Amino acid sequence: MSTDKSSATLSVIIPVYNVKNYLETAVDSILNQTVTPSEVVIVDDGSTDGSGDMLEQLYGHIPFVRIVHTENRGLGEARNEGNRHATGDYIYYFDSDDVAVPTLVESFYRHLAEHPALDIYCFSAASFWDVVPEDPEAAKLLPQYDRQLDQPYESGVSAFNILSERSAFYPNAWLYVFRRALIVDNNLWFMPIIHEDEEFTPRLFFVAQQVVSSTEVLFRRRVRMGSIMQTNRSERNVVGYIESIRSLEALKSQAQDSTVIKNLSTRILNNIIAIYRILKEDGVVLSDESSRRFNDLLERNSTPQVKLAGRSLFAFRVYNFAQRRAKQLFGS
CATH class of the missing domain: 3.90.550.10 (Spore Coat Polysaccharide Biosynthesis Protein SpsA; Chain A)
Known part of the structure; x- marks a missing residue:
């Protein structure tokens, strides 16, 4: 040393x-x-x-x-x-x-x-x-x-x-x-x-x-199995993402640069997708309060991508893959 x-x-x-x-x-x-x-x-x-x-x-x-x-x-x-x-x-x-x-x-x-x-x-x-x-x-x-x-x-x-x-x-x-x-x-x-x-x-x-x-x-x-990120997920995970989204929304509301707004919107979308995965893959049932808060943030962030993910995570993944490939081939 x-x-x-x-x-x-x-x-x-x-x-x-x-x-x-x-x-x-x-x-x-x-x-x-x-x-x-x-x-x-x-x-x-x-x-x-x-x-x-x-x-x-x-x-x-x-x-x-x-x-x-x-x-x-x-x-x-x-x-x-x-x-x-x-x-x-x-x-x-x-x-x-x-x-x-x-x-x-x-x-x-x-x-x-x-x-x-x-x-x-x-x-x-x-x-x-x-x-x-x-x-x-x-x-x-x-x-x-x-x-x-x-x-x-x-x-x-x-x-x-x-x-x-x-x-x-x-x-x-x-x-x-x-x-x-x-x-x-x-x-x-x-x-x-x-x-x-x-x-x-x-x-x-x-x-x-x-x-x-x-x-x-x-x-x-x-x-490893058994760590914070690999255990069976619960409502606490959803609440964590909801709080994170609220914080990101606060940053977004103060932003004036269009690139910043776009990138914060992407982070918000990623957190919403994470919630959908918990609800659909782990079968987590939310309390009335958490369900209300999640629905409220969906209304605030009602984009075509969010709506697509709500209908089908598989369809969203296909769409997202196609978007990434198009960006790689043709630029932004």
Whole structure:
């Protein structure tokens, strides 16, 4: 490990909840970076599988590691708690069942040296199966997170637009290093919902100035059954998407640029499609209140694509594929 870096400090925040089998691999991938982060804040979010005790035994003696124990409040609140304890100039939210590539911190500092006013550093990621599915076709369905571009952007809005146009804007917080002041000064905290990244990351981009994207793969996402994103979905997932859509609608209502409006509309559409998938594929039945809220947002976002998805997800996928192919062949 090395401590060669600029005077700017980096805090890595790691929320932990019942991931004892993956915890050591994940945390060690942060501690064994080629450049050591200034501080690691680990938030045990009320784990019941012994993860909290394991943290104290393995890492409680390390001076730059701070371990915080809280009652279970969810991923977003655990990240917020970590931020309240963090002291770094920059924040990286890392997930406790994934793996950081050894050069992640080094890459961040290299780009920071080139762009001292950096607000957001965006990088690429790959996925791997925790246990490879028996179905060979299913085994191929691993999400990839390719930024496609190595370049700086004059503003967060510009970065949002350019990356969105290339389908290379991802909301996942573990794909970014953020300037901490961006969060604190603008009072931008995670909402206490599932899918909190869907609305958190766009809000940060809309208050950011300098952003840099990189095609370097610096994060490896573990895809496993039983994680937040792979469990059977419920009404809570729908509520999370509804709240995210409301936040995106607020950004859209303030936008004046047509490209921004178009890209925010696409993100809203993606969240609506996610809700339809939960309702149709998981058979989730909504409460009267959630059903009313969903119908209200459908009225506010009544586009041909939304109506098509409501009738048939398969037809929507065919339409969407045809649109993408036409764009590839003939341009925008």
